[in-house]
Amino acid sequence: MAVVILPDAQEDLLSLQAYMLDKWGQAAWLKAEDEIFEKLEKVDTGIFNGTPVQELASVGILDYLNVITSHHKLVYRRVGRDIYVYLFAGHRQDFPTLLEKRLLSR
Numbered sequence: 001m002a003v004v005i006l007p008d009a010q011e012d013l014l015s016l017q018a019y020m021l022d023k024w025g026q027a028a029w030l031k032a033e034d035e036i037f038e039k040l041e042k043v044d045t046g047i048f049n050g051t052p053v054q055e056l057a058s059v060g061i062l063d064y065l066n067v068i069t070s071h072h073k074l075v076y077r078r079v080g081r082d083i084y085v086y087l088f089a090g091h092r093q094d095f096p097t098l099l100e101k102r103l104l105s106r
Contacts, residue, residue, distance in 0.1 A: 003044050005085045008102060012088035016072065019090065035069045036088070043067060043076065044083050050076065055096055056103070064103065075099065 005013065013036075020029040042048035050065030053075055064086070066075050073095060075087040087102050089095050 001044050001081045001083075003040050003083045003085065009085045009088055016088055016090055020071070032069065032071045036072060036074065039067050039069055039074065040076075040083065040085070050074075053099065055099055075103070 017029055017033070020032060039048065043050060048067065050067040052062045053064045053066050056062070056064050064075055064077050066073055068074075071091060073087075073089045073091065074085060075089075076083050076085045078084075087098060089098050
């Protein structure tokens with residue numbers, strides 16, 4: 001089992017890191033980062049399952065799931081035993097627009 005953070009999601013994570021470091025400092029970012037990776041570990045091991053992404057579920061696409069942390073929303077898909085992370089978004093971002101750009105425009 002592996003968690004694969006796709007390149008676009010890696011860019012999201014770096015952008016969120018820069019934003020949080022600028023606005024709230026290193027301690028806040030490190031706490032948020034720990035929370036993100038703890039949640040991904042729980043998803044990977046099957047301890048926690050996300051819920052279907054509402055915007056996609058409404059059109060019958062149920063295999064993309066999301067989990068929420070205190071500051072972020074993560075979109076992933078399980079393929080076999082592996083987890084592929086497609087998107088990291090801050091709670092203050094326009095999630096439907098980010099989702100459309102990332103998943104529906106390809």
